Amino acid sequence: MKPAIQLTERGLYCPQGDFYIDPWKSVPRAVVTHAHSDHACRGCGQYLTTPEGLAVLKVRMAADAVIETLPFGTSTHINGVQLSLHPAGHVLGSAQVRIEHAGYVSVVSGDYKIEPDRTCTPFEPVRCHLFLTESTFGLPVYRWPAPGEVSSQINQWWARNRSNGQSSVVYAYSLGKAQRILAGLDAGIGPIITHGAVEPLNQAYRESGISLPPTRTVSQVDNAKEFKGAMVLAPPSAQGTPWMRRFGEVSQAFASGWMQIRGTRRRRALDRGFVVSDHADWPGLLQAIEATGAETVWVTHGYSAVLVRWLQERGTEAQVLETRFQGEAGDTAGIEEADKPEAGQTQPEVAPS
Numbered sequence: 001m002k003p004a005i006q007l008t009e010r011g012l013y014c015p016q017g018d019f020y021i022d023p024w025k026s027v028p029r030a031v032v033t034h035a036h037s038d039h040a041c042r043g044c045g046q047y048l049t050t051p052e053g054l055a056v057l058k059v060r061m062a063a064d065a066v067i068e069t070l071p072f073g074t075s076t077h078i079n080g081v082q083l084s085l086h087p088a089g090h091v092l093g094s095a096q097v098r099i100e101h102a103g104y105v106s107v108v109s110g111d112y113k114i115e116p117d118r119t120c121t122p123f124e125p126v127r128c129h130l131f132l133t134e135s136t137f138g139l140p141v142y143r144w145p146a147p148g149e150v151s152s153q154i155n156q157w158w159a160r161n162r163s164n165g166q167s168s169v170v171y172a173y174s175l176g177k178a179q180r181i182l183a184g185l186d187a188g189i190g191p192i193i194t195h196g197a198v199e200p201l202n203q204a205y206r207e208s209g210i211s212l213p214p215t216r217t218v219s220q221v222d223n224a225k226e227f228k229g230a231m232v233l234a235p236p237s238a239q240g241t242p243w244m245r246r247f248g249e250v251s252q253a254f255a256s257g258w259m260q261i262r263g264t265r266r267r268r269a270l271d272r273g274f275v276v277s278d279h280a281d282w283p284g285l286l287q288a289i290e291a292t293g294a295e296t297v298w299v300t301h302g303y304s305a306v307l308v309r310w311l312q313e314r315g316t317e318a319q320v321l322e323t324r325f326q327g328e329a330g331d332t333a334g335i336e337e338a339d340k341p342e343a344g345q346t347q348p349e350v351a352p353s
Contacts, residue, residue: 001102001103001104001129002104003104003106003129003130003296004016004017004081004099004100004101004102004104004106005021005099005106005108005130005132007321007322007323008020009025010023010024010025010027011023011024011025011027011323011324012108012132012323014081014099014101016079016080016081016101017078017079017080017081017083017099017101018078018079019031019048019078019083021033021097021108022038022039022040022108022110022325023041023044024038024041024323024324025041026041026042026043026044026045027044027045028044028045028046029044029045029046029048030044030046030047030048031047031048031049031083031085031097032047032048032049032053032057033088033090033094033095033096033097033108033109033110033111034049034053034088034090034091034093034094034095034110034111035049035053035056035057035059035060035091035093035175036091036111036175036176037060038324038325038326039110039111039325040057040060040061042060042061042062042065043062044065045066046066046067046068047061047065047066047067047068048067048068048069048070049067049068049069049070049085049093049095050069050070050071050072050085050093050094050095051069051071051093052072052092052093052120052121052208053069053092053093053094053095054067054069054093054208055204055205055207055208056091056092056093056175056201056204056205056208057093058204059200059201059204060175070083070084070085071085072085072086072087072095072121073085073086080101081099081100081101082098082099082100082101083097083098083099083100084097084098085097085098086098086107086124086126087120087121087122087123087124088109088110088111088112088123089112089113089114089115089116089117089120089121089122089123089124090110090111090112090113090120090176090278090279091111091119091120091175091176091179091278092119092120092176092179092204092205092208092210093120093208094110094111094112094120095110096108096109096110096112096124096126097110098126098128104129104130105127105128105129105130106128106129106130106131106132107126107128107130107131107132107292107294108132109131109132109133109134109288110134111134111136111278111279111325111327112133112134112279112280112288113277113278113279113280113281113284114280114284114287114288115144115147115284117147117180117183118183118210118211119176119179119180119183119205119210119212120176120210123288125288125291125292126292127292127293128292128293128294129294129295129296130294130295130296130297130298131289131292131294131296131297131298132297132298132299132300132321133285133288133289133297133298133299133300133307134279134280134285134299134300134301134302134325134327135285135299135300135301135302135303135304135306135307136257136277136279136280136301136302136303136327136328137257137277137279137280137281137282137285137302137303137327137328138282138285138299138302138303138304138306138307139282139303139306140282141260141282142257142260142281142282143281143282143283144257144275144276144277144281144284145275147180147184147276148184150184150274150275150276151181151184151185153274154170154181154184154185154253154255154274155184155185155186155189157251157253157272158185158186158189158190158231159186159189161229161251162189162190162229165228165229165249166229166248166249166250166251167227167228167229167230167231167232167247167248167249167250167251168229168230168231168232168250168251168253169232169234169244169247169250169251169252169253170231170232170233170234170253170254170255170274171234171235171236171238171239171252171253171254171255172233172234172235172236172254172255172256172276173235173236173256173278173328174195174197174198174201174235175201176278177255177256177276177278178194178198178201178202178233178235179201179202179205179210179212180276180278181233181255181274181276182194182202182212182213182215182233183210183211183212183213185213185231187213187214189231190229190230190231191216191221191226191230191231192213192214192215192216192230192231192232192233193215193216193217193218193221193227193230193231193232193233193247194215194216194217194232194233194234195217195232195233195234195235195238195243196217196218197234197235197237197238198233198234198235199215199217202215215233218243218246224246227246227247227248228247228248230247232247232250236254239252251271251272252269252270252271252272253270253271253272253273253274254270254272254273254274255273255274255276256273256274256275256276256277256328257275257276257277257279257281257328258328259273259274259275259276260275277328278328279327279328285307289311289316294316295316295317296316296317296318297311297316297317297318297319298318298319298320298321299311299318299319299320299321300320300321300322300323300325301323301325301326301327302327304320304321305320308320
């Protein structure tokens with residue numbers, strides 16, 4: 001028995017089913033794990049995603065994109081290949097793709113995290129022979145704080161800034177991270193303003209049944225005085241742009257797993273760094289892999305060599321798979337490359353908690 005997936009110049013391909021999983025070039029048929037741009041490219045003839053992920057994928061795709069849905073846990077057959085989608089816990093609608101052919105089960109996990117949050121369906125392990133995993137934060141030093149703890153930190157920081165006459169700006173990836181932070185905000189502290197890149201995705205989440213606090217874009221604020229003391233959610237690209245000037249004196253923060261590394265916040269000229277990631281930390285990666293019971297593990301994007309070596313030393317057949325997936329690279333607009341330790345370095349300098 002052998003896997004029914006292989007790596008091609010257009011991405012992961014299932015030749016028996018004649019479909020691609022998260023291709024990075026346009027293809028006739030694409031199965032999409034989630035709507036982040038490194039996993040969902042434009043121009044494909046047909047897309048398959050989950051019902052929960054439909055609204056956010058529509059925001060990212062062309063208006064005439066043909067998108068079909070398959071509920072979590074429901075199987076379909078494509079040219080003799082059994083395919084089903086299972087929760088990945090990464091962002092709204094994110095899925096692991098289970099492929100079974102000739103008795104061999106492969107699971108492409110996409111991006112995932114195992115800790116639950118209120119904005120997406122929690123991760124569910126899927127038993128398989130082959131598991132393809134990310135390793136964005138595949139070093140032992142990466143261990144996330146409890147989500148509720150981080151939300152409390154953000155709300156306390158916002159309340160303190162507001163009492164000091166400052167607006168609070170949190171830079172976070174527009175899809176997934178921003179909504180997760182928003183869901184944990186205390187709207188009683190003050191108004192919440194969102195960047196134009198964030199708000200359409202907020203609306204897509206609401207259309208999918210996710211409850212979020214009320215938000216407004218800049219153009220929807222009638223009285224400029226409301227900007228003072230507000231919470232502002234914006235993508236990293238907004239930092240230092242004219243769009244920021246209207247908020248007056250601000251305290252700036254970044255929400256990312258990279259904030260656990262000392263130096264990232266300093267180089268970005270930030271006041272605070274909040275450790276929030278939609279990717280699994282080191283214990284989460286190991287827990288997810290073990291739960292699959294996989295005999296073979298393919299590891300992609302991130303500290304893949306470190307995780308592969310760890311698995312091999314414990315008797316698992318593992319190898320690095322070079323893909324174009326980026327993990328949390330979009331969160332920090334490239335700055336993480338200057339702040340991440342080298343792949344072989346297992347103890348980067350960690351910011352104090």
